[in-house]
Every structure is written in C-alpha cells, then in structure tokens.
Amino acid sequence: MSETLASAIREIAQACGNDRSRMMDIVEAVQAKFGCVSSEAMDLIAKQVSTHRVEVESVVSFYAFLSEQPKGKVVIRLCDDIIDEMKGSESVAEAFRQELGIDFGQTTPDGVITLEKTPCIGMCDQAPAALINNEVITYLSGDMAREIVRKLKKDPDPKKLIGRLGDGNNAHDLVRSMVHNNIRLAGEVVFSTMASGAGLKNALAMTPQEVIRDVKTARLRGRGGAGFPTGMKWDFTRQAPGDKKYVLCNADEGEPGTFKDRVILTEKADMMFEGMAVAGYAIGADTGVVYLRGEYAYLRALLEDALAKRRNAGLLGNDVMGKKGFRFDIRIQMGAGAYICGEETALISSCEGLRGDPKNRPPFPAQKGYLGCPTVVNNVETFCKVARILEHGPGWFAKMGSEGSSGTKLLSISGDCAKPGVYEVPFGIKVREVLDLCGAEDTAAVQVGGPSGQMIGMNQFGDPICYEHLATGGSVMVFNSSRDVLKIARKFMEFFVEESCGFCTPCRVGNVLLKEKLDDIINGKGAAGDLDYLESLGATVKAASRCGLGQTSPNPIVTTIKNFRSAYEAKIKAPAEEGLQPTFDIHAALSTAESIAGRKSVHT
Amino acid sequence: MSNTITFTIDGVEVTGQSGQTIMEAADAAGIYIPRLCALEELAPHGSCRVCTVMVNGRPQAACTQPIAEGMVVENETEQLLAIRRDIIDMLFVEGNHFCMFCEKSGNCELQALAYRFGIAAPRFPYLFPKRDIDATHPDIFIDRNRCILCGRCVRASRDIDGKNVFEFVGRGFDKRVAVNAEANLADTDAAVTDEAVNVCPTGALLKKRVGYAIPVGQRKYDHKPIGSDIEKK
Ligand SMILES: Cc1cc2nc3c(=O)[nH]c(=O)nc-3n(C[C@H](O)[C@H](O)[C@H](O)COP(=O)(O)O)c2cc1C
Ligand code: SF4
Ligand code: SF4
Ligand code: FES
Ligand code: FES
Numbered sequence: 001m002s003e004t005l006a007s008a009i010r011e012i013a014q015a016c017g018n019d020r021s022r023m024m025d026i027v028e029a030v031q032a033k034f035g036c037v038s039s040e041a042m043d044l045i046a047k048q049v050s051t052h053r054v055e056v057e058s059v060v061s062f063y064a065f066l067s068e069q070p071k072g073k074v075v076i077r078l079c080d081d082i083i084d085e086m087k088g089s090e091s092v093a094e095a096f097r098q099e100l101g102i103d104f105g106q107t108t109p110d111g112v113i114t115l116e117k118t119p120c121i122g123m124c125d126q127a128p129a130a131l132i133n134n135e136v137i138t139y140l141s142g143d144m145a146r147e148i149v150r151k152l153k154k155d156p157d158p159k160k161l162i163g164r165l166g167d168g169n170n171a172h173d174l175v176r177s178m179v180h181n182n183i184r185l186a187g188e189v190v191f192s193t194m195a196s197g198a199g200l201k202n203a204l205a206m207t208p209q210e211v212i213r214d215v216k217t218a219r220l221r222g223r224g225g226a227g228f229p230t231g232m233k234w235d236f237t238r239q240a241p242g243d244k245k246y247v248l249c250n251a252d253e254g255e256p257g258t259f260k261d262r263v264i265l266t267e268k269a270d271m272m273f274e275g276m277a278v279a280g281y282a283i284g285a286d287t288g289v290v291y292l293r294g295e296y297a298y299l300r301a302l303l304e305d306a307l308a309k310r311r312n313a314g315l316l317g318n319d320v321m322g323k324k325g326f327r328f329d330i331r332i333q334m335g336a337g338a339y340i341c342g343e344e345t346a347l348i349s350s351c352e353g354l355r356g357d358p359k360n361r362p363p364f365p366a367q368k369g370y371l372g373c374p375t376v377v378n379n380v381e382t383f384c385k386v387a388r389i390l391e392h393g394p395g396w397f398a399k400m401g402s403e404g405s406s407g408t409k410l411l412s413i414s415g416d417c418a419k420p421g422v423y424e425v426p427f428g429i430k431v432r433e434v435l436d437l438c439g440a441e442d443t444a445a446v447q448v449g450g451p452s453g454q455m456i457g458m459n460q461f462g463d464p465i466c467y468e469h470l471a472t473g474g475s476v477m478v479f480n481s482s483r484d485v486l487k488i489a490r491k492f493m494e495f496f497v498e499e500s501c502g503f504c505t506p507c508r509v510g511n512v513l514l515k516e517k518l519d520d521i522i523n524g525k526g527a528a529g530d531l532d533y534l535e536s537l538g539a540t541v542k543a544a545s546r547c548g549l550g551q552t553s554p555n556p557i558v559t560t561i562k563n564f565r566s567a568y569e570a571k572i573k574a575p576a577e578e579g580l581q582p583t584f585d586i587h588a589a590l591s592t593a594e595s596i597a598g599r600k601s602v603h604t
Numbered sequence: 605m606s607n608t609i610t611f612t613i614d615g616v617e618v619t620g621q622s623g624q625t626i627m628e629a630a631d632a633a634g635i636y637i638p639r640l641c642a643l644e645e646l647a648p649h650g651s652c653r654v655c656t657v658m659v660n661g662r663p664q665a666a667c668t669q670p671i672a673e674g675m676v677v678e679n680e681t682e683q684l685l686a687i688r689r690d691i692i693d694m695l696f697v698e699g700n701h702f703c704m705f706c707e708k709s710g711n712c713e714l715q716a717l718a719y720r721f722g723i724a725a726p727r728f729p730y731l732f733p734k735r736d737i738d739a740t741h742p743d744i745f746i747d748r749n750r751c752i753l754c755g756r757c758v759r760a761s762r763d764i765d766g767k768n769v770f771e772f773v774g775r776g777f778d779k780r781v782a783v784n785a786e787a788n789l790a791d792t793d794a795a796v797t798d799e800a801v802n803v804c805p806t807g808a809l810l811k812k813r814v815g816y817a818i819p820v821g822q823r824k825y826d827h828k829p830i831g832s833d834i835e836k837k
Binding site: 039052053054055057058061062338340355356360362497498499500501502503504505506508509510512513516536537539540543544545546 | 648649650651652653654656663665668670686687690691694695697698728729731752753768769770771772773774775776777778779782783784785786
C-alpha cells in the first residue's frame with residue numbers, strides 16, 4: 001500500500017471531518033491530486049469515513065469528472081453539443097486528434113494529456129469551447145487547437161494557455177478567464193445595480209411570514225425551468241417540522257444552451273447570496289449551500305471571495321445585519337459532471353455524498369430534503385429576483401412581465417444569430433421579437449427550453465415566452481434553414497442517453513431505443529410505422545419515468561415529429577411489396593455467417 | 605376511525621390505513637398491481653415502473669405513492685397495460701434473457717409477468733449488451749445478463765443482512781450491480797444464508813447446485829399467473 005496515497009487520503013478525509021456525507025469533496029480532492037480515484041484509494045477512503053468500499057465506487061463511477069482509471073495531468077474536454085458542432089467543433093476535434101495522435105477517450109502514451117468530449121459547458125455564446133482542467137478556452141479553431149497542444153507538450157500548465165482575458169469579472173485576478181459575459185440586454189431586475197444588503201435589510205425588518213407574503217405577492221415563479229411558485233415552496237418548508245433547515249442554490253446549469261447563471265455567478269453573485277440569506281430568514285435556516293457545476297470551477301475562488309466580503313460586512317455569520325439570533329452562512333459544493341444533479345432531489349443526493357440519483361417523492365424536499373431536513377432548492381436567478389423584490393417591493397416586480405409570469409427572465413441565446421449572449425427580457429416577449437433582438441436571419445426552428453423543452457417552427461414564432469405558453473429555464477437555440485432538425489434531435493437524444501442516471505427502466509432503456517430508431521431513420525432505414533413507434537415509445541417514457549429527466553427526454557423527437565413531420569416523412573421509405581421489411585439488409589445480416597463459413601450466401 | 609382512508613381503484617372502493625402506499629392498500633383489498641422491484645419485506649425502490657398507475661389522472665408508481673382520501677386510481681386501463689407491456693419489453697431487450705436455459709424459468713417474476721401480459725416476443729429490438737458473470741463464490745453466482753437492476757439484493761443485503769454486499773455502480777445504460785470488493789463476490793462476506801440471495805426476481809442472483817431441482821409442472825408459476833395469490837385474497 002503506497003504511503004503517500006494513504007497519508008494524503010487521511011488528510012483529505014480529516015479535513016472533511018471524516019464525514020461520509022462529504023464524500024463528493026473527498027473524492028474530488030483525491031481525483032485532483034492523483035488523477036484518479038484508484039481501487040486502492042477507494043479502500044482507503046471507505047476505511048477512513050467508515051463506509052463500504054462499494055459505496056465509494058458507486059459514487060466515483062457515477063460522475064463524468066471522476067474516474068477509477070488514471071487520467072492525464074491535463075484533461076481536455078471538448079464540448080460536443082449541437083451549437084459547437086454548428087460553429088465548427090468537428091475541425092477542432094480533428095486537430096486535437098491529429099496533434100495528440102490519440103482519439104477521444106484516450107490518454108497520450110506518456111500519460112500527460114487525456115482527450116474527452118463533454119456535453120454543453122455553458123459557453124454556447126462563444127463556441128466552440130473546451131475545458132482544459134478547470135480553464136475554459138473559447139472561440140476555438142483547428143489552428144488554436146494545434147497551438148494549444150504544442151504549448152501543453154512543452155508546459156502542461158493549462159493556466160498558461162489563457163490569452164486575452166474576458167470582460168468584467170472574467171478579468172478579475174481570482175478568475176483570469178477568457179470567457180466573455182455577452183450581456184446583450186440589461187434589464188431592470190438582475191443586470192442593474194443593487195447595494196449589498198438593500199434587500200436583506202428590508203427583509204429583516206419584517207417577520208419571516210411577511211417576507212414570504214411579499215414573495216407570493218410578487219408572484220415569483222422559479223427560474224430553473226419548472227416555474228413552481230417560490231413563495232409557496234418557502235411556506236411549505238417554513239411550516240415543515242424540524243429545527244434544522246437548509247437553503248440550496250441550484251447552480252448546476254446543465255440544460256444544453258443555458259448559460260445565464262454563468263453570467264450571474266460572474267457578475268451578480270452578491271445579489272444571489274443576498275437572496276439566499278433572505279430565504280434563510282424566511283424559512284428559518286442557518287445554512288445555505290451553492291451546488292456549483294464542475295464546469296464552473298473556474299468561478300469558485302471569485303465566489304468564495306464574495307462570501308468572505310459578505311461575512312466581513314456582517315451580511316453572513318452570526319446576528320446578520322445586527323438581527324439578534326439570525327445566523328446564516330453559505331458554503332459551496334462542487335459538482336462533478338452530471339446533468340441529472342440539476343434535478344433538485346438528485347442535487348440533494350449529490351450534496352449528501354451519494355450517487356446523483358433522484359429520490360422518490362413524497363417526501364418532497366420541503367418536508368425532507370438535505371440530510372433529511374426541510375430544504376428549499378431554488379435556481380441562481382430565482383434568488384437574485386428575491387433580493388430585488390425585497391429591495392423594491394412586490395408591486396414593482398409584479399408590474400413587469402405577463403399575467404401568469406411576472407418579472408423579467410434571463411434568456412441564453414445561441415446558435416444561428418449575430419448576437420448570441422444573455423438577454424434580460426420581460427416575460428411574455430414573443431419569439432419573433434427575441435429573434436429580432438439577437439439578429440437571427442432565415443430562422444427555421446427554435447429550441448425553447450433546451451433539449452427537454454420544445455423545437456418550434458415558424459408558425460409558433462408569434463407565441464409568447466412565459467410559463468403558460470413557451471416555458472424555458474433560459475435556453476433558446478436558434479437554427480436557420482440550412483440545419484437538419486432530425487440530426488439536432490439525435491444530438492439531444494444522445495445527450496439524454498449519456499445523462500440518464502439509469503435508475504428507472506423507461507428512461508434507462510427507452511431513450512436508447514428512441515435514439516436507435518431515430519438513427520435508423522436518419523440512415524435511410526426508416527420504415528412505415530416508425531413514427532407511430534417513436535410516438536408510442538416516447539409516450540411510455542414520458543409517462544412512466546421517475547423524474548423530470550425521463551419525463552421530458554423524448555421531447556426532441558416528440559416535438560420535431562409534431563412540428564416538422566415532413567422532415568421525417570421525407571426520410572421514410574414506402575412499405576415494400578409482399579410484406580418484406582424494406583429496412584432489413586440481408587447482406588449485412590449474413591456477413592458474419594458468410595465469413596465463418598468461408599463462402600458467399602446463395603441469396604442475391 | 606380517523607386514520608382510515610377511502611379511495612377507488614378502477615371504480616372499486618378501497619379502504620386503507622393512512623401511511624400505506626397504493627400497492628399495500630391494493631394488496632390488502634385483493635387487487636393486484638404488477639411489480640418487479642417492490643417486495644413486501646423491503647423498502648420501496650420505485651425503479652422498475654411496472655407498477656405505474658394513474659392517480660387523479662397523473663402517472664405515479666403505486667409502490668411509492670401514499671394513499672389519500674378520495675383519490676381516484678386507475679390500474680387496468682388500455683393505456684396503462686400498454687405502458688407496462690413496454691416496460692417489460694424493455695427489461696427483456698436490455699439484458700440477455702434465454703429463458704429456456706435459465707435455472708429460474710418457471711419461478712422468474714419477469715418471465716411470469718410477460719406471460720401474464722401475453723407477451724410472446726418483445727416489440728423492441730434486442731440490444732445484446734455485454735455483461736459479466738461472477739461465479740467466484742463457492743455457493744452463489746451472479747449472472748448480470750439477467751439482472752433488471754431492481755435493487756432488491758442491494759436493499760436486502762443492506763437493510764436485512766446488514767452487510768452491504770451489493771451496490772449499483774456506473775450510470776445510465778452502463779449501470780450495473782457491483783459487489784463490496786475489488787471485483788469478486790468471493791472476496792465479500794456474502795453467505796448463502798443471506799436474505800439477499802433469496803430476493804432476486806430473475807435468474808441474476810442464484811444459489812449454486814440447486815438449479816432445476818423443481819420439476820416442470822410444479823414450479824411457482826406453472827399453473828397460475830403471477831399475482832394470483834393476491835387476487836385470491
Ligand atoms: C434533469 C433536470 C435537470 C435540471 N437542471 C436544473 C439546473 O441545472 N438548474 C436549475 O435551476 N434547475 C434545474 N432543474 C430544475 C430543478 O429540479 C428545480 O425545479 C429547480 O432547481 C427549482 O428552483 P426554481 O423553483 O427556483 O426554479 C432540473 C430539473 C431536471 C428534471
Ligand atoms: S427518469 Fe431517468 S434520470 Fe430520472 S430516475 Fe429515471 S433513469 Fe434516472
Ligand atoms: S441481481 Fe437480481 S435482485 Fe439484484 S438488482 Fe439484479 S435483478 Fe435485482
Ligand atoms: S457550450 Fe457547447 S453547446 Fe453549450
Ligand atoms: S414495483 Fe413500483 S417501481 Fe417497481
């Protein structure tokens with residue numbers, strides 16, 4: 001048993017209080033230090049925190065950024081989502097392959113560089129993009145990829161790859177990234193100035209019930225996608241029995257095409273923390289946790305700094321803002337590459353140091369959440385809205401937006417448009433207006449709400465974006481008439497197959513079956529009846545899946561069949577005569593047998 | 605009595621106790637709701653989804669959903685039968701199930717459910733995954749080709765045997781049952797007397813040297829379809 005590994009693990013685990021529920025922090029630290037969580041490491045960790053080895057393996061094997069097998073000192077993760085593909089990620093991929101002499105999923109023979117693909121890293125407005133360890137490289141090209149590899153071969157320090165820094169806090173000493181904010185339209189609520197404490201001060205002058213009443217009066221609905229009324233959620237949590245309660249902030253931002261939380265975290269983290277403190281006061285919690293997706297690790301130091309400043313200013317800690325007895329502090333929990341951990345109960349599992357499996361409901365988080373305690377989970381943007389509502393009053397907020405969806409919404413717009421970026425717009429804005437704002441031309445299709453949302457065609461460009469019509473957690477992807485909607489749908493299905501937690505049958509198996517059938521159709525092997533097959537299978541997956549992932553994952557197929565049926569029909573062959581399956585390739589089917597037998601089949 | 609709850613399943617009035625799941629109340633009332641991951645002695649898992657019912661028009665898993673006063677549950681509708689048939693089909697095609705050679709034939713809950721649903725062949729294409737077998741233990745073997753990831757072994761080992769011999773690793777389609785050792789069941793403290801060895805609904809986790817002991821004609825599901833015991837109540 002290697003001494004260094006043993007002593008390092010002892011130290012890491014002790015720093016986490018040998019607490020099994022801090023498993024994510026422990027395995028992430030081991031991964032960072034040793035490039036893997038080896039079998040030996042799993043045994044050591046298990047012993048250190050008094051759990052079973054297989055429990056550690058269970059966690060490590062769940063997250064894309066953790067691995068039992070050793071990875072290179074440098075891991076290049078190229079985003080292979082649809083937007084990046086449209087912006088030329090294939091030539092970047094080819095350049096990496098050639099220059100490194102390895103394929104994706106492999107490590108260079110000297111063990112220095114590992115090459116991988118990864119779903120959306122939240123940089124769609126500056127695609128193609130890649131993560132190199134924790135550094136973000138944007139606006140990639142084939143030439144840049146070659147240059148990067150040459151530099152890394154000389155000096156495997158990804159920090160040295162950062163050239164011109166981005167705008168705003170991206171250039172901050174604690175960040176030093178080349179990411180750009182691309183704030184294209186600043187609205188009144190999030191992208192305007194707010195003094196630290198302005199909202200919290202008003203909240204603390206009221207009773208917790210009054211705070212909740214204000215959030216309800218503002219008709220605030222969650223910005224993470226589902227649109228659940230925030231005040232009602234807080235009320236449930238406040239009323240749930242229990243001394244210990246928690247406020248969790250969902251900064252997992254994994255829905256492809258969404259990157260607005262990235263910009264909030266970069267520029268408006270203080271506002272978000274303020275909203276969390278308000279929530280803490282309202283529900284009676286003393287601890288907040290920000291679950292930050294692993295892809296945004298480059299923002300962690302900035303966030304820690306913002307927290308430290310709030311502590312120093314008395315906005316966190318004991319007797320917050322002089323309010324006797326109100327204690328509240330916030331810590332950051334890093335994710336490790338799993339879209340499902342954005343689902344609120346999976347997020348809780350992950351915070352508890354478990355696999356990111358969603359939990360059975362009931363009980364709901366408001367009753368039994370993090371560590372079994374009543375818990376509020378809200379999106380990054382939701383907390384910002386809370387802070388402003390408490391600052392300016394619910395009436396100010398409720399005046400904006402539409403009837404059923406008050407306030408503004410941050411949209412992340414990417415794809416075929418001149419000005420991709422973040423737009424703060426009032427709810428109720430029409431798709432067509434959004435397309436005008438971002439300079440989209442010749443638009444044929446828009447994916448609203450990311451892969452789990454819907455793909456709409458021109459006849460719906462007059463519809464408003466709001467919870468009652470076209471709902472979105474922020475993702476708006478624009479496609480012009482040169483794009484193939486079937487291939488886009490396939491990309492999204494690949495994403496869901498990759499990201500299903502695998503807990504329940506319909507999502508684990510059904511998505512694979514849906515994707516395979518779509519592959520057949522795209523490859524010219526579609527048959528009559530295939531659309532019925534896709535629709536009925538899609539209906540089963542949506543109805544029977546256990547969580548929101550499976551309940552929406554067939555949407556890429558279901559909504560393109562609904563809105564772009566002719567694109568499918570053009571690909572599907574008419575039934576052959578005499579009941580033969582036109583899709584059956586007898587030559588391919590017989591080829592293995594032919595090679596074993598060493599002769600050609602008599603079939604013509 | 606205040607903790608008595610009345611609701612309906614397919615229009616039939618059912619009375620249960622507060623705190624019961626739909627499945628528990630239905631069982632007590634002699635109404636069978638198909639299931640694979642649920643087992644009376646274990647905490648509900650909610651993974652197979654074969655027990656999907658409609659509750660006030662919304663799909664829910666009967667094994668995890670608590671009953672509530674006046675709730676309207678649908679169980680045997682065309683729509684639900686189609687969903688369940690699809691799920692059973694999925695479980696067949698995602699593994700490698702050769703019932704004719706399997707020691708569990710006739711006693712297998714997956715096979716019995718397929719018969720109950722009149723499934724002669726799945727409507728989905730077989731996915732033929734490559735999965736491992738573990739025959740290292742002297743008395744027990746694991747054939748993952750037949751595993752439906754129901755988690756019964758995981759729960760039984762953890763909650764009844766107090767051993768945590770089994771746990772899931774990997775995610776999505778690559779999810780599988782692993783053992784609490786580097787690789788082999790032989791290196792764990794699993795014993796043939798463990799309850800975990802008795803709970804597998806399929807032929808994935810079996811005792812060695814006792815296969816095919818029951819003659820055809822006397823096996824559990826040879827004469828009566830799965831669920832009959834509940835319906836007879
Ligand atoms: C598969 C899946 C992924 C999700 N990802 C996110 C996410 O990245 N960020 C987020 O805020 N909500 C996400 N959600 C929604 C959360 O479950 C939850 O509804 C939300 O965090 C609640 O906050 P809100 O009410 O403020 O929107 C996701 C849901 C599902 C089903
Ligand atoms: S729907 Fe998918 S992601 Fe959700 S529990 Fe089921 S398998 Fe897991
Ligand atoms: S081995 Fe058997 S009991 Fe365990 S998960 Fe697989 S099918 Fe279920
Ligand atoms: S960063 Fe590539 S699609 Fe979002
Ligand atoms: S029996 Fe309910 S989900 Fe398996």
